[in-house]
Amino acid sequence: MKLVECVEQMYFSIVINELKRMRTSGLYRGVSYNGLLYMDLIRHMEDPTVSSIAETLGVAKSSVSQKVSELESRGLVNRCKDELDGRVSHVSIAPEAIDDVSAIDAPIRAALESLSNDYDEKEINTLCAMIMSLAHALDAQTAAERR
Numbered sequence: 001m002k003l004v005e006c007v008e009q010m011y012f013s014i015v016i017n018e019l020k021r022m023r024t025s026g027l028y029r030g031v032s033y034n035g036l037l038y039m040d041l042i043r044h045m046e047d048p049t050v051s052s053i054a055e056t057l058g059v060a061k062s063s064v065s066q067k068v069s070e071l072e073s074r075g076l077v078n079r080c081k082d083e084l085d086g087r088v089s090h091v092s093i094a095p096e097a098i099d100d101v102s103a104i105d106a107p108i109r110a111a112l113e114s115l116s117n118d119y120d121e122k123e124i125n126t127l128c129a130m131i132m133s134l135a136h137a138l139d140a141q142t143a144a145e146r147r
Contacts, residue, residue, distance in 0.1 A: 007134070017107050031074065038067050039093065039101055042077060048091045050079075058146060065089075076101070 001009075001015060031039075041056065042048050051067060071077040076097045077110040082088035083146055093101050116124060 014108060018104060021104055021107075031071070031076070035067065035071055035076075036104070038064075038071060039076060040104075042091050043093050043101060049082075050089050050091065053091065 018036060019033065022031070022033065025034070038053070041053060045052065045056070045066055050064045053068075054064040068077060068079055068089075072079055075094055078092050078094050079089045080092070082090060113126075119127075
């Protein structure tokens, strides 16, 4: 199997898994896949703000604010004004939703744990290096396209 086909298959499996879990989980009823992606982004960014999310996605702050408001109204995220600059809102996953939001990744975490039993540390380190290289190449390509 070619590398591109392999990565496409992995991505396809992840997306299908997320969509199926959204359909069967009570937490995500009424939340779009786009909303789920925002929650993932919020969960993984360091101290996200509406502005930093907008910059990361390359979209208008008003679009991010609208999506964050939607997720906030569902009790999935919290928006908190910065103590020093009230114009800045920090965004986080609501404490009561953290376990549920993290559960979306449970199958991939279990699959990765299984891999750690099947491969030695050197092989896993090689895979990690390849994945990080892929991520950096994607980031660089996206940055170049924005210029």
